[in-house]
Amino acid sequence: MRAALLTGFSRPLQLREVPEPDAVPGEVLIEVRAVGLCGSDLKLLAGATPGTSLPLIPGHEVAGVVARDGDRLRRGQRVACYLYESCGVCRWCRRDQEVLCPSTRRLGRNRDGGLAEYVRVSERVALPFTDTISFAEAAVSMDAVTTPWHALLGRASLGAEDQVLVVGAGGLGLHAVQIAAARAVSAAVIDPVADRRDAALELGAGVAVDPGDAGRLRGWPDVVIEASGTEEGFRLALECVAPGGRIACCGYRPGSSWTVDSARLSLGEISLLGSRAGRLDDAVAALRALEAGEVRAIIDRHYPLDEVNDAVDALRQGRTVGRVVVDVT
Numbered sequence: 001m002r003a004a005l006l007t008g009f010s011r012p013l014q015l016r017e018v019p020e021p022d023a024v025p026g027e028v029l030i031e032v033r034a035v036g037l038c039g040s041d042l043k044l045l046a047g048a049t050p051g052t053s054l055p056l057i058p059g060h061e062v063a064g065v066v067a068r069d070g071d072r073l074r075r076g077q078r079v080a081c082y083l084y085e086s087c088g089v090c091r092w093c094r095r096d097q098e099v100l101c102p103s104t105r106r107l108g109r110n111r112d113g114g115l116a117e118y119v120r121v122s123e124r125v126a127l128p129f130t131d132t133i134s135f136a137e138a139a140v141s142m143d144a145v146t147t148p149w150h151a152l153l154g155r156a157s158l159g160a161e162d163q164v165l166v167v168g169a170g171g172l173g174l175h176a177v178q179i180a181a182a183r184a185v186s187a188a189v190i191d192p193v194a195d196r197r198d199a200a201l202e203l204g205a206g207v208a209v210d211p212g213d214a215g216r217l218r219g220w221p222d223v224v225i226e227a228s229g230t231e232e233g234f235r236l237a238l239e240c241v242a243p244g245g246r247i248a249c250c251g252y253r254p255g256s257s258w259t260v261d262s263a264r265l266s267l268g269e270i271s272l273l274g275s276r277a278g279r280l281d282d283a284v285a286a287l288r289a290l291e292a293g294e295v296r297a298i299i300d301r302h303y304p305l306d307e308v309n310d311a312v313d314a315l316r317q318g319r320t321v322g323r324v325v326v327d328v329t
């Protein structure tokens with residue numbers, strides 16, 4: 001089968017013929033149709049993700065068609081792949097925190113991902129969806145909708161009275177705005193890119209400002225989603241959050257330390273929350289939200305598999321509005 005292989009860090013992906021994967025019992029083989037790319041792929045390609053062994057087929061936002069009957073799924077069924085395959089028995093798995101499972105296997109990270117004609121995954125994580133949404137929409141929802149879903153509704157326990165600020169209106173941020181808007185929760189956005197601010201306003205944000213104008217939002221949000229993964233984004237989140245507020249950080253940069261004013265943290269009773277991807281339940285909920293039209297998957301552009309390196313370059317330039325998708329046929 002044709003696959004895009006990562007054979008060395010900070011080098012283009014190599015398009016090669018590789019053997020088709022063999023699904024073992026409990027797994028299903030999926031004929032891949034669409035793969036979303038995101039910021040964590042750039043970290044992976046640059047060698048900034050610890051524990052990555054090469055060669056590897058990247059791609060963790062994956063949707064396609066079941067290639068052979070499994071125990072539960074039937075050939076031809078449309079499925080999207082939840083990212084984490086966890087042990088199910090450790091203390092974190094028992095508490096529904098499967099993303100923290102020490103023996104979890106992550107699609108396109110420490111097992112081959114979707115930038116190939118076929119991928120094998122545990123049948124448990126292959127989530128069916130209806131033909132009311134496209135393969136591309138289902139694929140990107142596995143991270144770009146699941147992650148803000150978990151951050152807002154899980155980690156930050158978003159309530160009807162809350163006001164939400166989204167720092168960074170990239171792939172995660174534009175979907176966070178929609179999740180808030182669908183609950184009639186007021187949302188504001190900070191992003192330096194005008195096209196992204198416009199998109200956020202169109203998707204239901206009441207206000208969208210450049211970082212230089214963030215002072216307008218000081219003391220306004222009860223919940224901040226930090227999705228930029230930058231030190232400046234974190235600083236703005238802390239600066240703006242209202243007393244008693246929660247900051248859920250989805251963005252990060254390996255090896256970078258950010259500082260917090262201790263008085264602001266204690267006296268303002270600010271809750272700092274790390275938020276990592278989402279649970280299997282969140283991924284299912286994200287698919288249902290797309291099917292219901294509550295959230296729309298925002299896709300900047302599609303690329304064929306042969307042009308995967310152009311897709312990576314477009315993402316790296318940092319001006320895309322929503323996700324970049326590779327169509328694998």
Ligand SMILES: [Zn+2]
Nearest residue numbers: 038040061143
């Ligand atoms: Zn991702």
Ligand SMILES: [Zn+2]
Nearest residue numbers: 087090093101
């Ligand atoms: Zn576990």
